Amino acid sequence: MSEDTVTAESLRSGKTGADENFPVASGLIAERLRPVILAFYDFVRSGDDVADNPDLAPAQKHALLDQMEDSLIGKSEAEPLGVKLRVKLAEHDLTDQHARDLLDAFRLDVDKNRYADWDDLIAYCRLSAMPVGRFLLDVHGESQSLWAASDDICAGLQINNHLQDCAKDFKALDRVYIPRDALDAAGARIEDLGEAKSSPALLSCLQNLAWKNRGLLERGADLTAAIKDFRLGLEIAVIVRHAFSIVDLLTARDPLCEKVKLNKGEMVIGAAAAVGVEAVSRLFRRAA
Known part of the structure; x- marks a missing residue:
């Protein structure tokens, strides 16, 4: 990945789990499960930030969301957060479908208001x-x-x-x-x-x-x-x-x-x- 490649991670809004209405992988969750939950949250949060970014054209948003999905499913290494989530899901033998459904929600946000x-x-x-x-x-x-x-x-x-x-x-x-x-x-x-x-x-x-x-x-x-x-x-x-x-x-x-x-x-x-x-x-x- 070249240094000037734009990624969803590089466009993060700065929002974290502390900004949500609900706890994100709090101390109530078993420590061994927190890394995969946090990887999922970071991936999803970044996709949401892409869809809500006021400086990106719709085509740019779709391209970034596609880039995220390609990294999640192993077609690309361009999105570090997608690669990280892919690895964590594999470690726990979990499907990537839930994350992919959320990417579809962000695509809908780009096109439907x-x-x-x-x-x-x-x-x-x-x-x-x-x-x-x-x-x-x-x-x-x-x-x-x-x-x-x-x-x-x-x-x-x-x-x-x-x-x-x-x-x-x-x-x-x-x-x-x-x-x-x-x-x-x-x-x-x-x-x-x-x-x-x-x-x-x-x-x-x-x-x-x-x-x-x-x-x-x-x-x-x-x-x-x-x-x-x-x-x-x-x-x-x-x-x-x-x-x-x-x-x-x-x-x-x-x-x-x-x-x-x-x-x-x-x-x-x-x-x-x-x-x-x-x-x-x-x-x-x-x-x-």
């Missing part, structure tokens, strides 16, 4: 969010029978993020994940996302979507108890706790002008509570 309805948004989440949960389950040797519940949780996390960032996505990327039919039903306009605060119609739309998303999270909430791996069960309990906390904020606040993100202290307190409840629940289930 509006969503018609809830089903259209969920179809996007099948590529952009659900593969992450499936990957984590695979890493821990969990059954694929848990994928459906994991899919609900991961889609809920993704939609939380879309609602939190709806103004930023519109202003910076002209990308709107708020379904068009939901905006129309509330009497809101896409252009309202560019205002300093939500109009009553837009706020109603966003909060209705947050309530709908709560239902999605509730549908997948049994995932935690179904996971066999103790440490992963605790990790998922924390993730689910944070997801519900974000929904609570979204149903009560205006994401255009109010804080709808957990601060570090809130995340620590919430994580401790979730770990405590889940650990005790597991002890009782084991004793029963």
Whole structure:
């Protein structure tokens, strides 16, 4: 690889796991599994940064995403993060399909900036969010029978993020994940996302979507108890706790002008509570 080769890694935005709404390979995860999870996260984070890069033309973004996939599957060595993930996946005998699905989500981000309805948004989440949960389950040797519940949780996390960032996505990327039919039903306009605060119609739309998303999270909430791996069960309990906390904020606040993100202290307190409840629940289930 020549020194002047542009890679996804060289265009990283600087975002890390600390910027996410959920823990990334926290201390709850077994140490032997953290390297492959972090390699997966770094690869995916870089692909997301490519799709969101305001200085790249669509053709350049597609070329970089293709370069990432070629490195992941062994057709190229151009992307160090792709090569690293390929090696780590091989060490654990894991598929590269989940990472490739996420690359398809980033390609979709390059080409599509509006969503018609809830089903259209969920179809996007099948590529952009659900593969992450499936990957984590695979890493821990969990059954694929848990994928459906994991899919609900991961889609809920993704939609939380879309609602939190709806103004930023519109202003910076002209990308709107708020379904068009939901905006129309509330009497809101896409252009309202560019205002300093939500109009009553837009706020109603966003909060209705947050309530709908709560239902999605509730549908997948049994995932935690179904996971066999103790440490992963605790990790998922924390993730689910944070997801519900974000929904609570979204149903009560205006994401255009109010804080709808957990601060570090809130995340620590919430994580401790979730770990405590889940650990005790597991002890009782084991004793029963």
